[in-house]
Amino acid sequence: MSGSLVRLDLHPLADHGWRQRCREQLNQSGALVLRQFLKPQALEAIIEEGNAQRHLAYHTRSKHNVYLMKPDEAFSANHPRNRDVLSTKGCITDDLIAADSPLRQLYNDDLFQRFLCDVLGEDALYPYADPLSSINLHYAPHGQELGWHFDNSSFAITLLVQKPLAGGIFQYVKDLRDADAGEMNFAGVEAVLDERQPVNELEIDAGDLVLFRGRNSLHRVTPTEGEVTRMLAVLAYNTQPDIALSETARMTFYGKL
Numbered sequence: 001m002s003g004s005l006v007r008l009d010l011h012p013l014a015d016h017g018w019r020q021r022c023r024e025q026l027n028q029s030g031a032l033v034l035r036q037f038l039k040p041q042a043l044e045a046i047i048e049e050g051n052a053q054r055h056l057a058y059h060t061r062s063k064h065n066v067y068l069m070k071p072d073e074a075f076s077a078n079h080p081r082n083r084d085v086l087s088t089k090g091c092i093t094d095d096l097i098a099a100d101s102p103l104r105q106l107y108n109d110d111l112f113q114r115f116l117c118d119v120l121g122e123d124a125l126y127p128y129a130d131p132l133s134s135i136n137l138h139y140a141p142h143g144q145e146l147g148w149h150f151d152n153s154s155f156a157i158t159l160l161v162q163k164p165l166a167g168g169i170f171q172y173v174k175d176l177r178d179a180d181a182g183e184m185n186f187a188g189v190e191a192v193l194d195e196r197q198p199v200n201e202l203e204i205d206a207g208d209l210v211l212f213r214g215r216n217s218l219h220r221v222t223p224t225e226g227e228v229t230r231m232l233a234v235l236a237y238n239t240q241p242d243i244a245l246s247e248t249a250r251m252t253f254y255g256k257l
């Protein structure tokens with residue numbers, strides 16, 4: 001199955017040595033970019049599906065702090081703990097992705113999942129128990145952006161489907177906090193928000209697969225510029241079975257349950 005979707009000549013998913021190099025790269029830099037991951041026909045089909053379903057996208061515009069937590073009144077509104085950044089998102093949910101979509105074939109593919117487990121150091125990966133959250137396709141037309149944040153989950157798997165003419169750049173600062181140790185690093189976060197700290201950028205093209213550890217690495221996507229909408233697929237897995245995204249989160253992100 002993966003052979004019809006994935007450039008296995010460039011990315012030998014079954015090869016143990018290659019998996020190990022991927023794992024080392026991810027652990028060293030916090031991100032792994034597998035360039036030209038998809039075969040051109042598979043990418044074309046996803047672009048077509050994305051364009052056809054685009055009118056169904058749910059758009060939200062929200063302000064949040066980088067920690068994605070409710071404000072803490074012990075700090076001022078401008079303190080890095082509470083400071084608002086803007087995210088403008090539009091996406092379609094798993095129920096709107098076709099049964100025969102290359103995105104779903106890839107998401108469900110055994111070899112792909114075993115490769116991910118090995119690189120991420122997980123025993124198994126499971127789909128979301130709710131009907132909306134496993135595969136999402138995000139749209140960012142001109143002017144839309146994702147503000148600085150830390151993810152709640154320890155890893156994210158994305159596939160850039162369509163690259164905008166300009167902007168829409170993924171920027172990050174690796175290991176800026178230590179969530180498990182309760183270290184928030186307000187000074188470090190403030191330096192990024194105030195643009196006093198240099199940031200890294202991922203150079204990503206359409207068809208590239210990205211594995212990213214975003215729980216402790218602050219990241220954002222700069223505003224898209226120009227006529228071409230940024231389209232990005234998020235392949236979301238859990239490390240435990242039977243986990244659903246909370247109803248509150250589904251209403252916030254998708255506007256439905």
Ligand SMILES: O=C(O)CCC(=O)C(=O)O
Binds near residue numbers: 170221232234
């Ligand atoms: O759009 C991207 O490239 C990253 C998305 C992201 O950071 C997120 O959904 O948490």
Ligand SMILES: [Fe+2]
Binds near residue numbers: 149150151214
């Ligand atoms: Fe994120």
